[in-house]
Amino acid sequence: MKATPTHAAAAEEFLKDEERSHWHDDTLWHVRSKRDVAAQKIPEWESLRTTASQIKDNVLSNLDQLLLQFEKNAIENGIEVLWAKDADEHNQHVLRILEENQVKNLVKSKSILTEECGLNHFLEDKGYDVVDTDLGERIIQFNKQVPSHIVMPAIHLKKKEIGDIFHEHLGTDAGADDPAYLTEAARQHLRQKFIQAKAAITGVNFGIAETGGFVVCTNEGNADMGTHLADLHIACMGIEKLIPRAADLGVFLRLLARSATGQSITNYTSHFHRPRPGKKMYLILVDNGRTNQLGREDFRNSLKCIRCGACMNTCPIYRRSSGFSYGSTVPGPIGSILSPGMDLKKHSSLPFASTLCGSCTDVCPVKINIHEQLYKWRQVITKEGPSQPSKKWAMRFGGNVMSKPKLFDMMGNLARKSLSISPRGFVYNSFNAWGKHRELPEVPKESFKEWYRKNRKQ
Amino acid sequence: MKVGLFIPCYVDQFYPQVAIASLELLESAGVDVDYPLKQTCCGQPMANSGYQEYGEGPAALFRENFSEFDYVVCPSGSCTLHTKDHIYSGKENEPKVYELCEFLTDVLKIKELTADFPFKVGIHASCHGLRGLNLAKPSELMGVEFNKPKQLLEMVNGIELIELTRKDECCGFGGTFAVLEEAVSVGMGKDRIKDHEEHGVQVITGADMSCLMHLEGILRRDKSPIKVMHIAEILNAKVSKTQNQ
Amino acid sequence: MNSSKEAIIAAIKKNKPDLLPLPEHPEYPYEDNLIEQFQSSIKLNGGTARTGEGKAAIQTYLQENFTADKQVLSLVDGITGNFDVKNVQDPHELEHIEVAILEGDWGVVENAAIWLPEDKIAHRALPFIAQHLIVLLKIDKLLGNMHEVYQKINVADSGYGVFVAGPSKTADIEQSLIIGAHGPRSMVVFLME
Structure with a gap:
């Protein structure tokens, strides 16, 4: 298997197409701006964030009891509940359900969890026809890609490219790229899939412990079109998606869509408690590394995430480098604190793909201290991650120099002197990443300390 | 009120005029300000790179340099933040660290300046x-x-x-x-x-x-x-x- | 099979922090200009809300916008359609419904979300599979925000319930808003006394 490129290398590649990078940045900035406008309309915005964060604090500190309560109530509602330690067990559950019910074709609405588990490939390898029904997901499924954003999966593609994809897969007119025309083609195509499907898979936005039901949010209505026509509904849920009370939805639903896209709510917010008469409803509760993350004190509250994607839209690095540069199911700032917990080695460059600007923390509707966790992952990675001897040596050397005032003054002097007398070609060489597109500061005659000695300490 | 001026390492070396301006601003506001000569760096470059432990030496030196002051003032938000988060722990007997602007607005409560800058x-x-x-x-x-x-x-x-x-x-x-x-x-x-x-x-x-x-x-x-x-x-x-x- | 459940619960017990308190439900009462607020909210979601009219207006709206050969399904007393839902066993039979007329239980003005529990929609698929949606909502059923509506409803009372806040929509192609992704291509709310 090919080694995962570092974020920096993948980002550099994406940035080579300057026009596309700017387009990507502008598109997502526009979404961030819409979020600001929506949040500004809510005077209690900041206190809602605090409440949401506190509810999730309670959930994480009481997760075992809440899960048991949730399971008990769900079973009483007639939902079959399954538990999965990891991705493989999750996929096996789905496979067994499909086999037991003799279902071969299924429709799926958006679920980042099933992406995380690699469910589509798993089922396709076994001969199943898995149809993603969210428009963005269907586009990237045709294009054999994974989502580049958790809310807007095809945000990296331009309408021209989508037109070409639809021309190939749906027979739309060559060169046609009008979004209304393309959406209509997808509607006609997917309606047939909805009508034919025997099983529907959905994700879960919120599981309600006190009622044993769950909530799924969409704008397209695709989760509902799928589940209400199919004989069985399989809902896949990460164990952290729980909330204690139904009324907590009031807090989370006010925050979720506004943070995600600037809408006041998704057009459909569906509450599932019981299967339709004679039909089946399954709920798979998945760990897949979540309980490990719960045990990491510095990183556990990353599990508060409600997958709104606001941190991606605001992140100046995500916007300019695109989701694929992260090489993880959940990209962007939140992905950069979740993914190292899943595979430290593979994702060791992600916590460094940040200036620690903190914008992610301030937009997060559940107040995850994302940038502080990035800082903390850096401390872990330098000890437990892939070794970087030269960087380590440089940092130790720097720490030494900075601990010794006389040495610091001498080194500073030396550096300034050598910079001022060195030929340009010597300073701006291929090892000087700073100087590739930037000048170094002009070298002053004396340091402030030298000036101070002369002018104040005589 | 004794104020210690902390000048970030790269400002000391490359931008002395920024440090001079900061010092003069404080002096002209009548502040008793001193610049401890043994200062180097707050250790942020090491810490942000994931080597917080190599910033411990500079941090200890920092605490030593500024132990006598009521306030530390620094013309850098970033270094000030690092100092507050990783060098001090917010205890009573520690100096209070301020970035220059917030020191002028919040502590000195500056209402007017004599500066001209027609740009x-x-x-x-x-x-x-x-x-x-x-x-x-x-x-x-x-x-x-x-x-x-x-x-x-x-x-x-x-x-x-x-x-x-x-x-x-x-x-x-x-x-x-x-x-x-x-x-x-x-x-x-x-x-x-x-x-x-x-x-x-x-x-x-x-x-x-x-x-x-x-x-x-x-x-x-x-x-x-x-x-x-x-x-x-x-x-x-x-x-x-x-x-x- | 339950060994995974036990393993997960055990891991949580071992790894979770000390119990942190669950905050009280917040209240942010909102009662200004409910009708205007609802209208502006639904407009942003891609729908429309009309006011000051009776059921006759819905009937007129149907006549003006849908030809007689289209299937019209009404679940609202006093509005007549041409499709009898009583005979429908399988939701697939709703495939060609052109317009469904439903009555909402509650409407939330901050976002135009209308609560439709299972017993108000006959079939769960109906509000989605219909090409167009008309919803009648009584003005005294308007509430300020989501906190208020969750105090009024018990979500577990029905096996399924949905907040519908507008027509089916998508912006997955270059963020261009398109109404009519899979479900209704339009949604009109009639606010009535």
């Missing part, structure tokens, strides 16, 4: 000062607007403060990020500059010289007429109209 100025809101120290209300947070650096700049005669399209987006410096993620870093810097350029800014200012050093590096490479100046230089500026013409 079109764009403010670069450096992230650590903005979101870490609350020097202004970040655009992500809802609530009442405030902006301490802007409040001070508005006291400068002749200045024209320019509104930007993205008023507080990161410039892409980020310490070692600037070299590790060179492509993104430079891309972000160029976009920031474009925002200032499009609004006719002549001078980009801010409370962190590190961000400005990055932007200046790009501006100079691209032979742009736009200059960068630390906010202390502007607040301490004595530029008359004739010099402008």
